Amino acid sequence: GSGGGGGGKTGTTSGTTPNGQRTFPVLKAVWATTDYMDPGLSYRLASWQLFQDVYIGLVVKAHVSCQTSNCTKIEPGLATTTGTVTDGGKDYKFTLRKGMKYSNGETVKASDFKHTIVRDFNMNSPGIGFFGNIVGSDACEANPTKCKDISGIITDDGAGTVEIKLKKPESDFEFVLSIPFTSVVPSSTPNKDTENPPPAGNGPYYIASYNPSKSFVVKRNPNWKKHEIPAIPDGNPDEIKAVMTDDQAQSAQLVASGQDDYDENLLPTDQLSHYKSKFGDQIRFFTTPSTYYFFMNFRLAPFDNLKARQAVNYAVDRQQLVNLRGGLGVPTYNFLPPSYPQYKKITPNPYPYNLQKAKQLVKQSGTAGQTVTVYTISDVAVDLSTGEYLQGQLKKIGYNAKLKAIAGANYFTIVGNQATKAQIGFTDWFEDYPYPSDWFNVLQNGDRITKVHNNNYGNVDVKSLNTQMNKLASLPPNQALSASTNAKWAAIDRDLMVKYASSVPYLNGILTSFFSTRMNVDCDIYDDNNDDVAQFCTK
């Protein structure tokens, strides 16, 4: 459609939010570096945090704080509703809002959605693994760069409708539609990394320029109409100017000195108390829906032995691993993070720290004295120390433990390769979207074990639970979030962690947000894994 409609109503960049006059001209920020500034390619928190206000999909995650509200809720985005589901959960229909425009002036069309998914395939996007359940995606999966069309996606630009046909019901499909890989970009976007400038945005902002690992500038989308999508706030800063660095100390100092307003990086754990005492409430801490855990390989000795796995669970003092992060973590024995409705805290504490018992179990298992290599990431100091800690503990309980540290960029590829034969090691998981199948089915499901690029690093394979997970992952949306389903997920969590001791979850991460003194931290909404920059306000 033409849909140029009431664009002229406000037409200016100054505006107000429901909270009153809170807009301000420039937010200066320090950001972590990221891999790409393209929703089809990027798979990092640093860029996804921006994308939530720039690249909008058919549906969106609620822009609310997980600390206080239910942040797992899905709300309509480009579509007018969260979709009409028919055919027992196998057919999703959406109607686009009228008159939406990209920042480059192009109109948002239904066919852009299909183009976006095809583009993902063509670019070998890391997101294409999410699209395997769509009818007609097989050819594209087999030969992504040659992908032309996906028959299961039917769009009608005139009517503004998008219909997606699935091979079988999928509990989390609505959630999948909220991640940046499905955020709609104009059909004119080339099928490759655009680098600078990134693809045109369709949210309240667009990324005006991007200088990889150096800086970016985000501006208001001139074609965004006020309150255009209810779930998405219009945003306060008129412009966001960010420099990018991974040096936590430097980035904190830039904000401390008032040169910048917001530190997207974690505060250096070493200086937490210093900053806290000096800047008090300008620093906020958020527990994220993330779990740090050690995987143990079910297929390799000694961890093919339940007792050995239990011994490791007893030997890991969660508190010490929290200490390693300077206190930025909540000890856990669950696999799922607490913010999930499916979470049920495992009580009583299944594995109180007990080296004696651990040693005993190792002895009983008959694996004592075996050589165990602990894998961890070499270029993140905390991860390295965590690996060293585990190695030290394994030594104490009777293994001949070795350490193997691998560069972060390569780490998961290497431990995810069966040829590596990684016995035990560090790993963590930050959700893609807030549904348990993103955890259990990806990370703990024996049916999903692959030869390379395996995400189930421990090759966890409990037949009965596999079936259960598969079943729970293929529910129509109306059943996916029911109380009984939630309870079943919680049971899986408990069985895996306690009965099978499949992994050693040890903490849920806490992240920091550090604001300069001119910022009003009360506006800070920590949603999912990120602050929502659009909602920042000054004092």
Added chain:
Amino acid sequence: MTVLEQASESGSAALLEVRHVKKYFPIRKGLLQREVARVHAVDDVSFAVREGETLGLVGESGCGKSTLGRTVVRLLEPTAGEIIFQGTPIQSLGTRRLRPLRREMQMVFQDPYASLNPRKRVGTIVSDPMRIHDLGSRAEQKRRVAEILETVGLSPEHYNRFPHEFSGGQRQRIGIARALALRPKLIIADEPVSALDVSIQSQMLNLLDELQKEFQLTFVFIAHDLGVVRHVSDRIAVMYLGKIVELSPAEELYTRPIMPYTEALLSAVPIPDPDLAEKRERIVLEGDVPSPINPPSGCRFHPRCRYATDVCRQIEPPLADYGNGHLAACHHPLNVDKATLEQVGVSERHSPAEADQSALPQDTSGRSNPAVAPDTRSR
């Protein structure tokens, strides 16, 4: 008669024969390290050394004396020519085949400081050659070293000392001892006394003399001091720019130099006698020795020669025998009487059609050799 014929004719066999030896050093340049020029360090030199004699080799710095010496003992590979030692051509022998011959010919070097390994004890330096050739047991070697040290005038106590603890003259003795260790037949001495003070130099010359008698040594004695060469040599070869320009029995060279270069060289030798020095007429040669990269055409001495004529510029004079084993390469030989000249026939054989009248001997009969005192001339 050629040099070589001359050697064999004289009865005793030639120990060393050098035939048309050339040694050019390439000068490389450019993208592919092409050879753009050559230093004609030794250019077609022939001579023979009889057993037991001393052949002196004199010439100015850079004329190729050392290069010739080194080529003869195969420290350098000759560019062309033959080197026949004890009847064996050695110019292309491999290292292995050469080794036994090395026992028979040794070298003494000029610089008493550079020619001894500063990190070795005297005993080791002198016994090394025996060790290389596996001669005798350790004890025997040691005994022999003591013997040799004594022969060259050092005391056996010096066995364990290092070269830096010796004076120049003593070092040179060590160098000689090393050369003697294998009881060689031939010793090439490359300016063995040039670096020494006169008082030490005379000790050395006497020593070499004694050794020659004692061990029946044959010497090729390189020097630039005409006085020294005369003292030690039976025959003397004068080199100029890579060529032998005159070869003569020792005394005759001083009394009757044929080549103007020899004449000038002799006249330049300072004489430690104020009256004689004042009296004598000096021939001061103009300029320096030309570059051996582009040696002058014809006679190589012509740019500095006061008798030079056109023929000298164009035609290279051959080494001709003026009788009595006295050879010279010159278009204008000095101190030669008509009869000899005719017999040699320089003008007919070596002056082509354009050879002018001037290619005749200069009349030098009235002039004595300026360097030599009258009383010796009569001898």
Added chain:
Amino acid sequence: MATTGQEEFTLDTAAELAAEEGGAKAIQGKSPWAIAGRRLRRNYVALSFLGVFVLVVVCCLLAPLYASHVSHLGENDTNSGGVVTVHGQPVHVISQGGTKIVNGQPKIVFGGIPIGPQWGAAGGQYILGADELGRDIGTRLLFGGRNSLFIGVTAAAISTALSVILALLAGYFGGLVDWVISRFFDLIWAFPVVLLGIALGTALSVNGFHHGFHLFGVFIGLNLSGSSLWITILVIAFVFIPYIGRPLRGQVLALRNREFVEAATAQGAGSVRIMFTELLPNIASSVLVLFTLIIANAILTEVGLSFLGAGVRLPNPSWGTMIGEGSDKLSTAPGLSLFPGIAIAITVLAINVFGDGLRDALDPRAKIRIEHG
């Protein structure tokens, strides 16, 4: 003719020395080495720094004793949850952090700060403090020193040995051999040292180095696991080759034209004999000086590589890895990188000062360029 004039050497001191040495006779029969030794013996500064170096080495060698009798913690023994008694009071080795519920609100308690230097207050434990896993810095410093020194000395030795052989071959044979070896030097030289070191270090540390062949059932080659110290040693040894090889080749080239080499050839000595008995003793003093220089530089290079994660692999301690590990805890536990840094500075300084004295005594003109930037 004139002496170097570097020393303030007046008539009085000379007279004293002459009397002491019993005049010129005393030096008779002494090798150049003995004379250099005599010079060195007079250089009290160099000697005392040699003493410092020896002390460091001895301390590091005694590390196991320290671990078993003083700190009661091994080099890799973690003790993160542990408690020590300081002045009779129990103290957590690592301060305990986490979230506490205060007034119904979760509140973050910062933790993970290791105990600082106790200087004996904890009965020999944690004299220099603990690291973030509760390991004893003192113990690790000594064990780390063992590794660092071992790496420095071994790498320098290997590098020097290889360079000497290459320099002898190149300088002696000249021609094609020289061309090939010189180009090899050029090639390593063309790499920035640190970059090449890190690249090699990183690449090899992933899976180690396993190349070689079997000959009659005996394995000939190198079989190193990724965490082996030998990887770091070989990498450092490799990158320094041209820095020693080039100056030595120059010296050999100059020596090769000296008359004593010709004399040896004229006697019929073979190439191997000439290289090893004529040439080698004459470059030996330079080799020695370069060797000390390279030890110092190898230790420093190890720091650079380990700091960038391409050197010694954790949990093996080395001074370099300790600095790297401590680098992000400078404000809460400065000792973590401060102590190893000081240890390196002292050790390297000692080697450098002694090396200087050695060079003055042996007096070769050794010049060497190495970057650590």
Added chain:
Amino acid sequence: MGAYIIRRIFGMLLVLVAVSLIVYLIFIVIPGGDPAQRIAGRTATPANIASIRHKLGLDKHGFTGFFIQWFSLVKQLFTAKLVSYANQTNVVSQIKQGLPATFSLSIGAGIIWMGFGVLVGTISAVKAGRISDRLITAFALIGISLPVAWLGLILRYFLAGERGSPSWFPDGGYVPLTSNPWQWFYHLLLPWFTLAVLFIGFYGRVLRSNILDTINEDFVRTAKAKGLTSRRILVKHVLRASLIPIVTLFGLDFASVLGGGAIITESVYNLHGVGWYAAQSIQSEDLPPLMGVTLYGAMFIVVFTLIVDLAYAYLDPRIRLS
């Protein structure tokens, strides 16, 4: 001369080819570094990986595969098309972006270390044996004994940053000269000195011993016999001759720093220059940027080696280039 330079340039190209081959060799031994898997990301399908493998030519094996892959890397580098395996950024443009920081660091540090090195060396040689010489020598020795990484950390900790101690200097980072010259200078002061300390000590010592050697040269005696003033002898005869080897050193050191060799300094101070980029790529075991940076660095070293040789021939007329 012209032919000489052409020959040298030809030789330089050969060295660069060899360097690229070695870097490539070093990195193919990393078994886990399969670029295809890495590009594909954490949720990739086997097909996805296969197609990337094909695109990169990784599916070709054996000897030819080796050369095809190497050649394609080098070709892409020279056509500025080479992209990183880790995040697909263009290597050449990343290096270009690092140039301002690296050049600022190198040039500033170079001026400092050369200036101070010459000063220190000259003073201590002229005052040889005196207290000032001993002090300078001691400082120079300490300077070359400090590990750069440690020195940088300690300086950054004590003099910069937000750690309770007064923050006299900014805590790392680079401000472009064009955006704020003062901040540029201010941000670079610490890195300059950190990088320069080692060189100052080293150059000072080398120069000192060169001067003391030169003072004993015959031509210096001649200059004295001419009746020149001691200052003129020092400057015109002694320093001139003593500086020649220093020029060589400087050329090569400077080249290596310009070429991204100041990896540690750039990393410690988080200066996003070429060295920092190299460190990042090394940590992520990312071949293409390393190939780029190494070749870039090698190019500087090779070019400066030529410049040094030319300068040498100019400074010392005895040397004839051939």
Added chain:
Amino acid sequence: MAERLLEVNDLKVRFATEDGIVQAVSGISFELERGKVLGIVGESGSGKSVTAMTLMGLTRGVNAAFEGEVLYKGTDLLEVSDRDMQEYRGNELGMIFQDPMTSLNPVYRIGEQIVEAIQAHERVDKRTARARTIELLRQVGIPNPDTRVDNFPHEFSGGMRQRAMIAMALSCNPSILIADEPTTALDVTIQAQIVELVSRLKDDFNSAVIFITHDLGVIADIADEIIVMYAGRVVERGSKRDVFYDPQMPYTWGLLGSIPRLDRPRPERLHTIEGSPPSLINLPDGCKFRPRCPHAFEKCKAEPGLENRVETPGHFDRCWLDVEFKRSHRDETISGGSAEAA
């Protein structure tokens, strides 16, 4: 009587070395008049160069000690400060060294180095200085001086370099030219050129020359007065004819006899001075030549003074032997075996 330029009285020079104290020069005295050539001969290490360089103030240093006087036109040069000494060097006293290869700075053009010497003492502009340089080069016999002036030292041959050194030394018209073995490194033919040049220029520039050599032949050509040095001492001093025809010191005889001479028949054996020169650190007692002297006797255990023992005035020696004894015995040393051979 010509102007007396230089008077050296009992000059002593000692150096401290790590092996002990070197008595390089122990009591040397002489005078020098304008227009005269003083030849100094002696073996290596006898202190010739140290004497010459001490005159120029070039041996000063922390490890050197001096005694005695060096009076140049009445001023004691040993007392003159280093800074003021600059005025004398080059200007009043010019010096040429043995090794022309290393004595010129290889990195500056020949012309530049001479211009520098001129400008050090005279306020003249570059152009004038250069013109003078070219003139000087012409005077010392360098062909095409106007182009050669811009050559580097390595483009000159040894002889030409020594000529350039002479030009440099003479550039400021010094009253005294000190030539320290200027011909030793050169070929005989070139040596002859240089000797001739020096004696010619001495007259052109009206200066005095101290000519150091170890070659008695060279000195026979050029010197007016001769000093024979041994172990840092003057052992004989006299006019050229005195020293050559009436040598009083057995050491001088030995020197004369050791030379294989072209002007005499070849002797069977050369005369030699046995042994080698003494170490300057541990000098023998008494006459320093005693250990090597074939005529040494009891008295030689005390060191003889430098005295005039013959009828010719100005002829000094250090020998206890009786003059008559010497006159009757010296010929067998000097002429060696030639007497028998004749």
